[in-house]
Amino acid sequence: MNIRTLAEKTPELIDQKVTIQGWVHTRRDHGGVIFIDCRDHTGIVQLVINPENLADFSVAESLRDEYVISATGVVLERGEGLKNPNIPTGSVEISVENIEILNKAETLPIQPFSEQQANEELRLKYRYLDLRRPKMQSMLKKRAQMFSFIRNFMEKEDFIEVSTPILANSSPEGARDFLIPARLHEGKFYALPQAPQQFKQLLMVGGVPRYYQLAACFRDEDPRADRLYGEFYQLDTEMSFVRDGEEVRQMFDPLISSLVTDFAGKELVFDEIPRISYTEAMETYGSDKPDLRYDMKLVDVSDIFSSTEFGVFKNAECIKVIKVENGASLSRKQINNFTEIAKSEGAGGLAYINYENGEAKSPIAKFLSEDELSELKNRLEIKDGDAIFFGADNRKIVNKVLGRLRVEFADYFGLKDENKIALCWVVDFPFYEWDESNKRVDFGHNPFTMPRGGIDALIGAKTDEEKLLIVADQYDMVMNGYEICSGGVRNHNPEVLYKAFGHLGYDEKYVEDKFGAMLNAFKYGAPPHAGCAFGVDRMLMELLGENNIREVIAFPKNGNGVDVMMNSPSIVDEDQLKELGL
RNA sequence: GCGCCCGUAGUGAAGUUGGUCUAUCACGCCUCCCUGUCACGGAGGAGAUCGCCGGUUCGAAUCCGGUCGGGCGCGCCA
Numbered sequence: 001m002n003i004r005t006l007a008e009k010t011p012e013l014i015d016q017k018v019t020i021q022g023w024v025h026t027r028r029d030h031g032g033v034i035f036i037d038c039r040d041h042t043g044i045v046q047l048v049i050n051p052e053n054l055a056d057f058s059v060a061e062s063l064r065d066e067y068v069i070s071a072t073g074v075v076l077e078r079g080e081g082l083k084n085p086n087i088p089t090g091s092v093e094i095s096v097e098n099i100e101i102l103n104k105a106e107t108l109p110i111q112p113f114s115e116q117q118a119n120e121e122l123r124l125k126y127r128y129l130d131l132r133r134p135k136m137q138s139m140l141k142k143r144a145q146m147f148s149f150i151r152n153f154m155e156k157e158d159f160i161e162v163s164t165p166i167l168a169n170s171s172p173e174g175a176r177d178f179l180i181p182a183r184l185h186e187g188k189f190y191a192l193p194q195a196p197q198q199f200k201q202l203l204m205v206g207g208v209p210r211y212y213q214l215a216a217c218f219r220d221e222d223p224r225a226d227r228l229y230g231e232f233y234q235l236d237t238e239m240s241f242v243r244d245g246e247e248v249r250q251m252f253d254p255l256i257s258s259l260v261t262d263f264a265g266k267e268l269v270f271d272e273i274p275r276i277s278y279t280e281a282m283e284t285y286g287s288d289k290p291d292l293r294y295d296m297k298l299v300d301v302s303d304i305f306s307s308t309e310f311g312v313f314k315n316a317e318c319i320k321v322i323k324v325e326n327g328a329s330l331s332r333k334q335i336n337n338f339t340e341i342a343k344s345e346g347a348g349g350l351a352y353i354n355y356e357n358g359e360a361k362s363p364i365a366k367f368l369s370e371d372e373l374s375e376l377k378n379r380l381e382i383k384d385g386d387a388i389f390f391g392a393d394n395r396k397i398v399n400k401v402l403g404r405l406r407v408e409f410a411d412y413f414g415l416k417d418e419n420k421i422a423l424c425w426v427v428d429f430p431f432y433e434w435d436e437s438n439k440r441v442d443f444g445h446n447p448f449t450m451p452r453g454g455i456d457a458l459i460g461a462k463t464d465e466e467k468l469l470i471v472a473d474q475y476d477m478v479m480n481g482y483e484i485c486s487g488g489v490r491n492h493n494p495e496v497l498y499k500a501f502g503h504l505g506y507d508e509k510y511v512e513d514k515f516g517a518m519l520n521a522f523k524y525g526a527p528p529h530a531g532c533a534f535g536v537d538r539m540l541m542e543l544l545g546e547n548n549i550r551e552v553i554a555f556p557k558n559g560n561g562v563d564v565m566m567n568s569p570s571i572v573d574e575d576q577l578k579e580l581g582l
Numbered sequence: 583g584c585g586c587c588c589g590u591a592g593u594g595a596a597g598u599u600g601g602u603c604u605a606u607c608a609c610g611c612c613u614c615c616c617u618g619u620c621a622c623g624g625a626g627g628a629g630a631u632c633g634c635c636g637g638u639u640c641g642a643a644u645c646c647g648g649u650c651g652g653g654c655g656c657g658c659c660a
Contacts, residue, residue, distance in 0.1 A: 026620080026621075028620065028623090029616085030617055030623090032618095033619080034617090046619085046620070051617085064611095078618095084620055086620080087620080107592070108593090110592085111593055111609070114593075114594080116593065116594040116595080116609070117594080119589095119652080122593080174659080174660080175658080194660095221659045224659090227660095445660070485660095486660050559652075559653070560651095
């Protein structure tokens, strides 16, 4: 019995007898001699099959692509002119003395090794074939390496990993839950956790100084290109005796920075990860997750038009512009496209000025005064070839419209350098937000965050307007325009929690009903604590340069939450339902 | 729930101002030939009711309506 050899090791085993097991990658049948490229997880090695060396040559002749084989033979150095410099094992080949078919394969429904990649639906249906592709193999390895990288860091920093329940409780705030009927308790349900939020806080009360978990999280919400349906993974963390979010941010700056450089081999745009307030992010980039690989800031020019005669500007609460370098080259048709995008975000239209040959050309130029035009040119440091685009409306819409256009322009002009990663922390999110559909104040993020200023800040705020000014010690990390982390200093004080809900019209009983376990725990000596959770799938997607999150998952569901390979979800037996009382 | 886009042999594409489309190409597949290829080569072959249903028309892959499936976005979600 020969020891099983890996393809990549064969160049070191010249003149030795080896057994290799793998798949028929390609076959080249010359009528007499047959060449088989045998593939295992380490690479490809050429098998040479001569009729005189093999008892039953018909076995070799019957081989087809993706048959699973075991071949035994001697590793030979290839002669001059026969070496293949295109593969790592190209200097050797295995002269086969025995070949065994371990399993046949029908013609594959997709061609995993072809340049032409099958559409995603087929790739997902035959994921086990798709996973044979080197790119997917590499992805699986990278993911494992990333998890290992993270665990090393966390352990070095004295975080301990705790597994929290998968069968948990429905949470009243946040996303839609997956419910699990409780067989032992008719009419009652478990829920899959949207995040281990409450458990990790209880761990703090339980005296765990630093917790982490690479945790599965479950949310029944519609997916996006950067958001999986159903389940995803978070690096969930929490630290006790932390009262300022900056302490958490500084803890994780080196981890994420080294994931970018050491793990992913990409270039950081900033050595020091910048902190930007939520307000500044919204005002300057029109987004709470700005992509800082490119500049294109929103510039407020309301003051320039304080006494304008131009009706559209005259009636606007806020006027901002973004300068697009080389934007004057945009065709009429392109500008129409951007105008449509602006309208889809709520703009009435899209005013612009092109600067060409020292002139400001624009459909609205005739409405603007010399002073206004020259002040614009100065403030934006206009060069020939630039264009500027206006947002004029209420502040919220202006930010939204120009924030979206900023991203669209960056796409159009190729400003998103795939080799660069711009990280930033967006800090000081509003504690409450205005819920337009219900015409009332509601929590901006999760309700467990500590307002800056503690209970005094809450007591001081009487009107809706005042409540909306309260800031939470809540922070997100943003990577190239993707939110990859969300965290906050938690509210570990029952009194403050009651008050926070009280401002929204909920009485103490409501809070006790919904968060009884946590409130109870907080009575018995809860240390202050803070933490955050990183979306590892989304991070990996960006670090590997993918633009769809399903590309970094072994078995993702499609956009309708269907696993087209396993056909889940599916009908279950009547008996199963009966047992559950359904 | 809403909006935009897509659906043609096993796979990827072309064809979509209606008519030589009896649907083109590449890869794959099958048969035969070939003892040094490595994306082997050569000869031949099979394989598509153009997602589905209906309509307009002398005539539909092509136009219209509906429907199903998929992708992206909004809503939703941190």
